[in-house]
Amino acid sequence: MTRAFSSTSRLRLYSPSLHARVRPEVHGCMSSPVRVRFAPSPTGLLHVGGARTALFNWLLAHGQASREEREGAFVLRIEDTDRNRLVEGAEAGILDVLGWFGLTWDEGPDVGGPYGPYRQSERTALYREAAERLVAEGKAYHCFCSPERLQRLREEQSARKEPPGYDRHCRDLPAETVAANLAQGLPSVIRFKMPRTGETIVRDLLRGPITYQNVTLEDLVLLKSDGYPTYHLANVVDDRAMRISHILRGEEWIPTAPVHLQLYAAFGWEPPAYAHMPLILAPGGGKLSKRHGSTSMEEFRAQGYLPEALMNYLALLGWSYDGTTEIFSKQDLLDKFTLERVNPSPGTFDYAKLTWFNAYYINHILTPEDLTARLMPFLAEAGLVDPAAVADAGHPDRARVRPAATLLKDRLETLAQGPDMLGYFLTEDLPPYDAALLVPKKMTAAEVLTALEAVARMLPEADLNDEAASEARFRALADELGLKAGQLFMPIRVAVTGRTQSPGLFETMRVIGARRCVERVDRAIAALRAVAADPATA
RNA sequence: GCCCCCAUAGUCUAGCGGCCCAGGACGUCACCCUUUCAAGGUGAAGAUCGCGGGUUCGAAUCCCGCUGGGGGUACCA
Numbered sequence: 120m121t122r123a124f125s126s127t128s129r130l131r132l133y134s135p136s137l138h139a140r141v142r143p144e145v146h147g148c149m150s151s152p153v154r155v156r157f158a159p160s161p162t163g164l165l166h167v168g169g170a171r172t173a174l175f176n177w178l179l180a181h182g183q184a185s186r187e188e189r190e191g192a193f194v195l196r197i198e199d200t201d202r203n204r205l206v207e208g209a210e211a212g213i214l215d216v217l218g219w220f221g222l223t224w225d226e227g228p229d230v231g232g233p234y235g236p237y238r239q240s241e242r243t244a245l246y247r248e249a250a251e252r253l254v255a256e257g258k259a260y261h262c263f264c265s266p267e268r269l270q271r272l273r274e275e276q277s278a279r280k281e282p283p284g285y286d287r288h289c290r291d292l293p294a295e296t297v298a299a300n301l302a303q304g305l306p307s308v309i310r311f312k313m314p315r316t317g318e319t320i321v322r323d324l325l326r327g328p329i330t331y332q333n334v335t336l337e338d339l340v341l342l343k344s345d346g347y348p349t350y351h352l353a354n355v356v357d358d359r360a361m362r363i364s365h366i367l368r369g370e371e372w373i374p375t376a377p378v379h380l381q382l383y384a385a386f387g388w389e390p391p392a393y394a395h396m397p398l399i400l401a402p403g404g405g406k407l408s409k410r411h412g413s414t415s416m417e418e419f420r421a422q423g424y425l426p427e428a429l430m431n432y433l434a435l436l437g438w439s440y441d442g443t444t445e446i447f448s449k450q451d452l453l454d455k456f457t458l459e460r461v462n463p464s465p466g467t468f469d470y471a472k473l474t475w476f477n478a479y480y481i482n483h484i485l486t487p488e489d490l491t492a493r494l495m496p497f498l499a500e501a502g503l504v505d506p507a508a509v510a511d512a513g514h515p516d517r518a519r520v521r522p523a524a525t526l527l528k529d530r531l532e533t534l535a536q537g538p539d540m541l542g543y544f545l546t547e548d549l550p551p552y553d554a555a556l557l558v559p560k561k562m563t564a565a566e567v568l569t570a571l572e573a574v575a576r577m578l579p580e581a582d583l584n585d586e587a588a589s590e591a592r593f594r595a596l597a598d599e600l601g602l603k604a605g606q607l608f609m610p611i612r613v614a615v616t617g618r619t620q621s622p623g624l625f626e627t628m629r630v631i632g633a634r635r636c637v638e639r640v641d642r643a644i645a646a647l648r649a650v651a652a653d654p655a656t657a
Numbered sequence: 658g659c660c661c662c663c664a665u666a667g668u669c670u671a672g673c674g675g676c677c678c679a680g681g682a683c684g685u686c687a688c689c690c691u692u693u694c695a696a697g698g699u700g701a702a703g704a705u706c707g708c709g710g711g712u713u714c715g716a717a718u719c720c721c722g723c724u725g726g727g728g729g730u731a732c733c734a
Contacts, residue, residue: 160734201733266732273731282659283730308732326662335660343732350734374661374729397663404726435669435682442671443681462670464663465727472669472683482696529696590692597692608692620694 153184156194161209164415171433182453195227234361246348258385262289309342319377324394325463331377398465423534428477478532487525494537501538503545526622549617552646586625614643
C-alpha cells in the first residue's frame, strides 16, 4: 500500500491548516483542541461500519489527542434533516447501542454542550441564514426546477449517454424573474454556485492530496424546498459552529469533500482536516448487507457478542498497532491508537474472526462472575432463570448459574449459546432421551442398560462433591463391568445432560447435584428398557 | 458513461529501498493432551507481494501504464 506521507511531512496529528498552504508555524498549533464528531442519521439501526467510524473518532479525541496533551472532544450530532426517512425511535436506539458499545460522548443531544442544539432539525434557522447569505453574496441561487423536470433531464442525459447532472438552468435567472417567482410563492431550492474553472484539492490525511477539476463538480442543493438543509450545507455549517477540527467519516463521502471545501471557501471559513475511513465490504465483495449476515450493532448484541470483542475486532479491521498484537482492551486502544496507522484500503468483514475474538474474551478474559452476569438476559429470555435476576447480582438464580457458567466458560462462543449449553444445569427435567445417544458405538442397548443399572446402585452412596473420589469410584466400576472408562462415562453423560458433549463428567455431575443425577439416570434406564422391549429398535 | 479511491495467502494485516526466496492472526489440515466437546500445546499447507514497463548496484517498498475490486454520480445521509 502507499503511505501518503513521507516521514518528513508526516505530522503526529494533522492540523486543519494543511488545507491552507503549508505553514511553518503549524507546529505552534499542536496544542489546539481536537474536536471530532460522529453524526448518524436516525433512519434505522446503527451499522457496524458506522460504529467503527464512531470508534475511530472517539479514539482520536479521547486517546491520541490526550496523549499528545491536546484537549479532545467527541461530539455526537444527529443529522435528521431528511424528514421522509426519519424512523421513530432510531435516535434513542443509536444512543443506546453506542453506549453499550462503550463509547462516551462529551456533547450530544442527550447531554447538551456549549455548541448545541445537537439535533439538526433544531438548528434550521442557522442553515437558512447561511444559505441566504450565500445567495445575497451571489454564491448560491434560487432554483425553481421541479423534481419532474430534473427527473426528465436525467433520463434524457442517460439516453444520450451523457453524465447525469443538473444543467444549471436557474443559475443565471434574471433577478426580476427570481423575485417574481418568490413573490408568487413558487416552490424553490437554493443551489450552490460551483466555480466552473480551477481545481479543488482535498487533502485526505490517509491518502494525501486528491485533485478534482471544478467543472466536474455540481451545483448541489443546499436548502431543500421543505426548508430543511441538505447534508452538505448542514454538515459544513455545523462543523464550523461546533468547532470541529477533524472529520473522520466513511470513504463513501470522498466525492463530496471537494464540494464541502468549496462551501467553506464561499463562507470564508477555514475547513477542518479530513480523513476518510476505509469501507467495510461484504465477504463476497460489495456493500455489507443483510444477505451476508448481521450488519447492525443491535443484531450483534442480540446474538451474544460482547461489546469489547466487537470493539477489538472492529478496531483491527482497518487499523493495526504492530501487525502482531491482536488483543486490545478499550484502554489499550486509547493508549495505542493513531490515525496514521489506519489503512486506507477497504476490508472484508469476517464473521469467523469476530466470533474468535468473542470466544477469546469469554474463554480467557471474562471472570466467571462477569460471564454469569452477561448470560443472565439470555437465560431469562429463554425462561431458564427469573427475569428479576438479570439486574440483581444477589438474586439466588445468580448462584445457580455461576457454577454452570464456570464449567462452560471455555466452550461458549457467544452469550446466545448460553440457554442451549447451560440448559441442563438450570432445568429440573430434561427433554425425553434420544435412545440412540445413550448407546455408544460398539455397545449394545443391553450392555448400556446393565451399566446404568450398576451406576444407579452406586450413585446414592457416591459423594459427587468430591470429584476425584467419584471419578475413582466410577473408573473402578468400569473395570468391574469390563468396560473402558469412556464406554461407561458416555452413557452417564447422556443420562445426566441429555447430550454427548459436556464439560468433564464429574464436575458436571457435581454441579447438577446428586438428586437430579439419580433421577436422570433412572429415567435413562426407563427409556432404555422401553427401547429394549421394542423388537423393532433392538 | 463520467469522477474518485484501493490493490501482500480464502480473510484481517506487518512491511515506508538491502535485515523479506515476505512476519503475525483468523480460517483449514495433522498431531499432542483427553471420559465427550471445547480450551490449550505443537506443527503443516497456503502469497510468482494483481500484471507490464521503468528508476536503482538492489523494489513488496519509488514512478508510469494496464487490469481488477470498490465508492460516488438525489430536493438521502
